[in-house]
Amino acid sequence: MACKLFFYLGVFLYMFASLPSLVHMYPVSYGQLDYNFYDRSCPQLLMMVRYGVWSAIRNDSRMAASLLRLHFHDCIVNGCDASVLLVDTPDFTGEQNAFPNRNSLRGYEVIDNIKADVERFCPSTVSCADILTLAAREAVVLAGGPFWPVALGRRDSKKASQQAANQQIPSPFEPLENITAKFTSKGLDLNDVVVLSGAHTIGFAQCFTFKRRLFNFQGSGKPDPQLDPSLLSDLQTTCPNQETSNSNLAPLDAESTFRFDNTYYSNLVKNSGLLESDQALTGDPRTAATVDYYSANQYAFSNDFSASMVKLGNVGVLTGKNGQIRKKCGFVN
Numbered sequence: 001m002a003c004k005l006f007f008y009l010g011v012f013l014y015m016f017a018s019l020p021s022l023v024h025m026y027p028v029s030y031g032q033l034d035y036n037f038y039d040r041s042c043p044q045l046l047m048m049v050r051y052g053v054w055s056a057i058r059n060d061s062r063m064a065a066s067l068l069r070l071h072f073h074d075c076i077v078n079g080c081d082a083s084v085l086l087v088d089t090p091d092f093t094g095e096q097n098a099f100p101n102r103n104s105l106r107g108y109e110v111i112d113n114i115k116a117d118v119e120r121f122c123p124s125t126v127s128c129a130d131i132l133t134l135a136a137r138e139a140v141v142l143a144g145g146p147f148w149p150v151a152l153g154r155r156d157s158k159k160a161s162q163q164a165a166n167q168q169i170p171s172p173f174e175p176l177e178n179i180t181a182k183f184t185s186k187g188l189d190l191n192d193v194v195v196l197s198g199a200h201t202i203g204f205a206q207c208f209t210f211k212r213r214l215f216n217f218q219g220s221g222k223p224d225p226q227l228d229p230s231l232l233s234d235l236q237t238t239c240p241n242q243e244t245s246n247s248n249l250a251p252l253d254a255e256s257t258f259r260f261d262n263t264y265y266s267n268l269v270k271n272s273g274l275l276e277s278d279q280a281l282t283g284d285p286r287t288a289a290t291v292d293y294y295s296a297n298q299y300a301f302s303n304d305f306s307a308s309m310v311k312l313g314n315v316g317v318l319t320g321k322n323g324q325i326r327k328k329c330g331f332v333n
């Protein structure tokens with residue numbers, strides 16, 4: 001009870017704090033983007049995003065995770081251009097029904113609602129790509145994670161590609177080598193893979209994304225020998241060996257499912273990573289040491305996660321005539 005009270009008090013103070021000291025800690029611009037981009041044209045922006053994310057999480061605590069992932073799936077496919085928000089129509093096929101997204105990505109309506117608010121105050125001014133980038137940051141903060149500055153001025157794409165989404169989003173079934181290649185092709189590096197995978201400290205995965213570890217690992221007829229026995233038996237209960245369990249949910253971090261902390265890494269050290277791609281980070285000497293380091297050092301993880309999120313948020317951004325400010329995030333103007 002008291003805990004909940006402090007949570008709301010904290011959120012309240014956070015929502016109305018203007019963070020003046022932070023403004024001066026960071027340079028005015030980052031690449032083509034600018035920290036003060038909407039200061040004049042939409043001073044209410046941050047408050048509206050904050051409120052929209054806060055009320056969505058209050059209704060559904062998983063939403064923090066879902067918004068963070070939505071931003072990742074936007075940025076990793078042809079850049080942070082809100083392409084992932086475009087809905088399929090009879091004559092348009094976008095990214096939402098690509099394999100990694102279909103029946104999996106969540107939070108579109110949260111961004112649509114924030115956008116509708118923002119349009120009321122600042123019509124045709126703020127891009128959906130910027131709203132999504134800010135929403136991901138707010139979500140992490142509200143889940144107890146770090147704050148990082150978000151430079152603004154992204155524009156929205158006029159197209160989207162289902163094929164690109166299928167090719168560019170990493171799969172939990174591919175080796176670290178392949179996942180790393182997908183990151184490096186976007187200007188991210190191996191350390192960003194380790195750090196950003198720490199996002200799996202919140203949220204859930206469907207059974208089909210890890211079930212082969214539970215019953216018939218690599219054709220052995222047995223579970224993945226590396227998987228911690230107690231977690232294995234919990235997961236076998238959540239995900240019985242039948243097709244019908246495919247969409248059941250297991251927490252990515254069973255220790256603190258809704259809390260953005262470094263227990264993702266201590267889980268990995270204890271062979272309690274959920275996805276094969278998570279646990280693989282302890283199997284490569286180049287990444288295992290970093291996993292150990294973050295498992296013991298929450299502060300270092302927070303700092304490095306912030307830095308990597310800034311990098312992710314700047315992948316392939318559109319400015320000027322290459323993009324537009326959509327009126328509705330689901331549709332090109």
Ligand code: HEM
Pocket residue numbers: 062064065066067068069072103104105106170171172173179193196197199200202203204205206207209252275277
């Ligand atoms: C490194 C390669 C990555 C792989 C292979 C991967 C794979 C996955 C998979 C399979 C799921 C479960 C989806 C489902 O069951 O419907 C998931 C969930 C999630 N992913 Fe990743 N992911 C990766 C990186 C990232 C990154 C970089 C972020 C964010 C910075 C992220 C954030 C999340 C979050 C927060 C969830 C939970 C979403 C929810 O509960 O709605 N992931 N990921």
Ligand SMILES: *[C@@H]1O[C@H](CO)[C@@H](O)[C@H](O)[C@H]1NC(C)=O
Pocket residue numbers: 056059060
């Ligand atoms: C609240 O969350 C549930 C899912 O948990 C969702 O179906 C519903 O639409 C949400 N309501 C609002 C007002 O966001």
Ligand SMILES: *[C@@H]1O[C@H](CO)[C@@H](O)[C@H](O)[C@H]1NC(C)=O
Pocket residue numbers: 173174175178
């Ligand atoms: C990994 O990448 C290689 C080279 O691009 C490819 O041949 C292989 O099929 C990929 N492996 C998986 C499991 O996706």
